[in-house]
Amino acid sequence: MxxxxxxxxxxxxxxxxxxxxxxxxxxxxxxxxxxxxxxxxxxxxxxxxxxxxxxxxxxxxxxxxAPGAASIAATVERVAAMSREELTAALEEGFRREGHTVSRIDSPGADLELTRGGRTVLVSCRRWKAGRTGVEPLRELQALREARNAQGASCVAIGEVTDTALAFAARHGIALMQGPELTALLRGKALSRRA
CATH class of the missing domain: 1.10.287 (Helix Hairpins)
Incomplete structure (x- = not known):
């Protein structure tokens, strides 16, 4: 515990x-x-x-x-250049290093399902390159979270997140993985192949 x-x-x-x-x-x-x-x-x-x-x-x-501003900017630039498959693979590797059991899911709301210590978290990285993330992908993620009885949810977004989306995420406990969080997760092996 x-x-x-x-x-x-x-x-x-x-x-x-x-x-x-x-x-x-x-x-x-x-x-x-x-x-x-x-x-x-x-x-x-x-x-x-x-x-x-x-x-x-x-x-x-x-x-x-904690990653510095230059490291965060470099990570965001690298992530923006990745294909969806490359990003998903890098996220899988990063989450596995943190001790999660990771499985891919084919669903409109999320791409990965993480399990650790009996806790399940869904991760959506479908619209990570969007210049502006609104509330709709978060609604899809939340609906899937409720349908699968997952305890957590996380959405990858390297662009701006609207105020409405931020409020929705806070209200429903959805973590937003942006530059600092991605830099911490993808540090090391996950991005070294792209450097």
């Missing part, structure tokens, strides 16, 4: 923030401890800062691993 932090907890917010924010909070706790607590209890106040330091290191590691 994987441990999950509540999305709006203090630690989850700090993990999404810049790394230095957690270190600033830890420093503030240590400073307040030294000002407000008797000398023999300062060490206990400082111990309270330890989780914030750990979160700061985790956030720093994640931010160092």
């Amino acid at each position: 994987k441990f999950r932090i509540a999305e709006n907890s203090l630690f989850a917010i700090l993990l999404r923030s810049n790394w230095w924010v957690s270190f600033l909070v830890a420093g503030g706790i240590v400073l307040l401890s030294s000002l407000l607590l008797p000398a023999q209890f300062i060490v206990y106040g400082a111990i309270v800062a330890a989780p914030f330091l750990v979160i700061g290191f985790i956030a720093a590691w994640r931010q160092l691993q």
